[in-house]
């Protein structure tokens with residue numbers, strides 16, 4: 001996953017619908033040629049929300065007369081949209097800055113800016129630590145980019161890391177440069193008000209705020225009109241989406257928003273991420289059940305299968321609560337609804353038995369997919385201040401590997417049970433393996449590959465799954 005992703009490159013991967021995109025994944029914005037003079041090169045790290053923000057940044061800079069390039073050597077402005085979620089994510093960016101430094105030596109006029117979570121976490125300290133950086137801009141300050149760039153053009157450094165309680169960039173139409181023209185992501189909220197003890201996000205993204213429901217519907221409708229067939233509604237905790245009109249007459253919660261988006265067109269698939277186990281309601285599950293075009297896939301990160309560890313993590317639910325939410329999903333949406341999770345191995349003071357509880361949760365839920373990490377202490381978080389990071393690295397890695405190995409069996413089994421059935425697949429484009437095959441996904445977000453016939457990108461086709469690789473279904477159109 002470490003190589004740059006260009007426009008259609010991610011197609012065959014069973015990628016998360018949104019934010020658990022493992023850091024280390026990096027996406028380079030594709031080139032556009034509008035004949036403008038200044039070239040912007042932007043690389044995005046971390047979660048889907050960051051990738052979405054890069055589309056907003058590009059939109060703001062388009063209005064300032066920038067063009068995008070995918071050739072770093074050719075860039076006048078290089079922006080790295082960064083992630084702080086784990087230490088490794090930050091190391092990756094620092095290494096990248098060193099490489100960019102050698103380009104800058106060859107092209108001294110090149111400006112280098114750091115955006116996103118690392119910018120927010122380190123603030124102006126970045127300018128001292130990494131001398132080549134000219135600009136440091138936090139996630140809520142992107143409207144200030146044009147002003148900051150002129151400041152840098154004038155010979156100064158530019159820094160704005162102010163967090164906002166209101167900014168949602170609701171009025172900015174993202175420039176969808178890395179899209180395949182079929183699927184798009186829509187940010188419905190920003191920030192996070194939870195305080196999971198391991199997590200840096202509340203510090204880097206600020207307070208939770210929900211975007212104007214009308215602007216979300218408008219954006220989704222415009223995507224449908226432009227031929228898009230799938231939208232993913234994004235937020236750190238979508239279930240706590242809550243918007244009220246200025247006159248206080250209209251209130252929209254997440255279930256209602258989901259329904260409104262689903263009603264835009266029966267041809268539009270709707271996905272969302274991330275659901276927090278403490279907040280996901282039966283109302284959301286019933287809304288999913290009522291609308292065939294809301295995909296039956298829920299990313300419901302557990303983090304641990306042990307109640308004591310969950311309490312230390314400040315997740316505000318325990319194992320019985322999580323199990324009950326899974327039963328509700330099965331009751332309302334059936335066995336076919338896909339469920340995925342994020343797991344952290346080796347959190348502070350986790351015992352061997354408690355780690356076994358995480359494994360037993362995997363067995364119980366039978367996840368379709370899991371994004372697994374070993375614990376990485378982040379400065380300033382509750383855990384860093386109050387708990388000792390006392391699990392040796394080898395133990396963390398061993399526990400992580402056990403989680404990964406077990407989960408792989410379950411993912412295979414979830415794929416295997418889909419063989420012999422007909423799936424509605426939204427075609428995303430050519431398969432990476434062969435030009436004669438197309439790749440798409442079923443409702444459950446499983447990858448489906450089949451001979452291309454007359455189908456085209458953006459079509460819905462019915463595919464009979466005849467076998468599985470364990471990470472994709474292979475089949476034929478029927």
Ligand code: SAH
Pocket residue numbers: 019020085086198199200201235236237274276301303342343344373374375376377378
């Ligand atoms: N809002 C989402 C998570 C966003 S961060 C949620 O509440 O589930 C994505 C994932 O990164 C988390 O679910 C968690 O599993 C992992 N993560 C976050 N902080 C981490 C840390 N300090 N060490 C290891 N993994 C971490």
Ligand code: SF4
Pocket residue numbers: 192193194195196199200201202236237276
């Ligand atoms: Fe981090 Fe928890 Fe918020 Fe998710 S819900 S972003 S893990 S603080």
Ligand code: F3S
Pocket residue numbers: 045046047048049050082083084085116117200201204205
């Ligand atoms: Fe996302 Fe990484 Fe920030 S996961 S919110 S870019 S810390």
